[in-house]
Amino acid sequence: MTGPGAGLRVLAVDDVAPALDELRRMLLESPAVDDVAVARDPLAALRLLQAGPFDAVFLDVAMPTMDGLELAALLARMTDPPVIVFVTAFEQHAASAYGLGAIDYLLKPVGHERLGAALDRVRRFRGSLPAPAPGVDALAAVPVELAGRTRFVRRDDVRFVEAQGDYVRLHAPSGSHLLRIPISRLEEHWQHAGFVRVHRSYLLAVPAVRELRSDLTGGLLAHTDVGDVPVSRRHARELREHLLEAAIRGELDRR
DSSP, rough: OOOOOOOOEEEOSSHHHHHHHHHHHHHHHHHTTTEEEESSSSSHHHHHHHHHHOOOEESSSOOSOOHHHHHHHHHHSSSSOOEEEEEEEEEEHHHHHHHTOOOOOESSSSHHHHHHHHHHHHHHHHOSSSSSTOOTTHHHHHEEEEEEEEEEEEEEOOOHHHHHHHTTEEEETTEEEEOOHHHHHHHHHHHHTTTTETTTTTEGGGGGOEEEETTTTTTTEEEEEEEEEEEHHHEEEHHHHHHHHHHHHOTTOOO
């Protein structure tokens, strides 16, 4: 795989030849990329992946024999899987794509600036950049499906997150929204933005806490404007420390 200073080795997968050629051309024009291999179907992609490692796979969704989501699910089982970026004309699959671990979801036609941002994310994930690129923030907004349509919920609007199996429910003033992603994976993306684990089933936005309360059994609850969040005994002290630090920085009551 790439090391510091090295370019990326990328696999592009799309069953439409003109779209595949254009994506390959754009990837090769990026200084972040050293090599681009192409595959016209998922089976050809799997053969290439078995022959040698790739840093990233740029993957279409709608393809014959096996769609891109099914291929991504297979790649996630690899010992050292490549980073997945979806490139598609179908916006309604975004929630499923992020749930499978994709780090970006690009809608066709893809512009150079948007592709460059995706490549920056790939490089950060592979460890070749020491810090996030300015203006790029993974999962600052997440796609949710509502009545057959995809909309985006801003992370800054979310007060707390509740685990529900392989899904999470985001609680915000606009309502609660179901997202297909494990809570542990979302925690990795959001912990830098003030979200902390306060219970095995809950992530809490520290700036959203209005006060701490006791329930009828003596347990601790964190009160927000959209509901109360149970705080387990093992996380109570850590949460109080986070609240004190946030208060010193003037970050409380900002949501």
